[in-house]
Amino acid sequence: MASVVLEPALAGRIRYRALALRRILVLAGLTVALVLSVCVDLALGPARYTLAQVISALTDPAAVSDQLRVVIWDIRLPIALIAVTVGASLSTAGAQMQTILANPLASPFTLGISAAASFGAALALVAGVALFPGAVQYAVPVNAFLMAVAASLFIYFASTLRGVSVQTIVLLGIALVFTFNAALSLLEYLASEQALAAVVFWTMGSLTKATWDKVAITALILVLTLPLFMKDAWALTALRLGDEKAESMGVNVRALRLKTLLLISLLAAIPVSFVGTIGFVGLVGPHIARMCVGEDQRFFLPCSVICGALLLSVTSVVSKVLIPGAILPIGVITALVGVPFFFALIFSNRRRAW
């Protein structure tokens, strides 16, 4: 059998193109899986539909029964889509936090943004405090959002101080987690039984309060921030080689880090204020993406987006299947679904994942 010996110089180029193609195929495969997962999510519920019914309701709403249309479009679609947008946002935020802080444990959860949001929500639920008096009926999400932004801005301004290192930022984040958790526990201790139940339910995360407005807002934030990250793809990738190396390649490390942190704040704060604490996606979504396509941001960023969306969408499906008729808290199921999958990836992946 004749074998072709490629010149090494030629082989490198060809192998790189093959690698890039393989990554594009992985992204395409994950996207198909996401679409399928959303369709299954739409089909499942108290009334079960076939995939064919779901697809016809989506593609030609006028041709299906009123009941099917209302269930799919008004009830299930916002929930299924908010799983996608929230999963994508949290995973992207986690990915970029891990990138700019050079820390595999960084996520909206670890830096105290989720804890701050929980505290804000609990303020409204337990003490009836509305941080923004103009929107009393939306006090819970508005409080959560304001606290999450406050926590993000605190981290942001702390990191603009001279001499503050990446490690300091991570430590500050951990300090925030403990502070807000302690404050939350105090509120819970003082709360009435009813308010306590509401707080616990909120902190477990839930997609069921999804509306088209919330879907639109979370999608809009993604649409606004992703192109900005994409523009910096090479620079963000260079950051993973270390600050000094990135600087030597002409990256303004400080400015890039601050800009990215500001965008992350938005990406993390809004979803958390809508659906409560969902910790696992922001941490693990990026790790799964990293294992699938490496850390070239041109692939890593879209892969983090899709992995996060897929993770939360599959979770939504599983939470309906586990106990039919009952919808289990999404934050709990995310970890239960994600951990075995994540373990399997870690142990099957021979390359160092971090």
Next chain:
Amino acid sequence: MVALALDGIGAAYGRHIVLADVGIDVLKAGSLTAVIGPNAAGKSTLFKRIAGLIKGPGLVELSDSARGERAICYMPQDTGANAVLTVYESVLLAAKQGSSWKVHDGELVEIDETLKALRIEDLAFRGLGELSGGQRQLVSLAQALVRRPEVLLMDEPTSALDLHRQIEVLGFVASLAERTGMIVLIALHDLNHALRYCANAIVIANGQMAVSGASAEVINEAMLRDIYKVNARIERCSKGRPLVIVDSPCLEAPAAQPAQPAQKVPAPV
């Protein structure tokens, strides 16, 4: 041909002055200049200052370069990154900084050629985390060279390399400089390498330039005693090359004093 001159450059971290008044009349194209001196003398700071990565007094004058500051490339000491990237990708991203997402064939050819020149093409699709210290240094060099610098500032590029690779890399850089007219400043701890590969040397001590000039003149017994605090001899080997032979540390170290004011030596050529 590009030429580089330094006029009284300095740098400070906060109020702490780490580099002061370093001046070189002109560094001509195609030459290697060793930057030598004890640990923490300010060699890396000098490089960062020249590359524009830190600000400070004085002037870095680069003449006859079309690309301005972008022509200067600093190759930092290796810090062992753990990014999930292949060697090939890490060199590609060095080449692509500041440009578009699209990767052209020409750019890939350049990466292939750079890896081949450094004889690390077989590492191309290994992960950065799997490399040894020496391999990482070679990848760092590839990342610097792929950017086609006109001035290359190498911070201890051979510290983790075996003997064979040390002379191979230094010989390669020297011939590349000669061929392309690149100016290379190279921080070295091995003074025998400095004598062999670098026409000129700059001695940095306590954040100041102690002396500069032709390597064979600058590296002498008095300098080794004053700056490095060792008793050493310079002797010629059987092939006539000067060799530094270190006998012992100086027992009575001269009183700690700031380095002599920069001694202006005729322009190293």
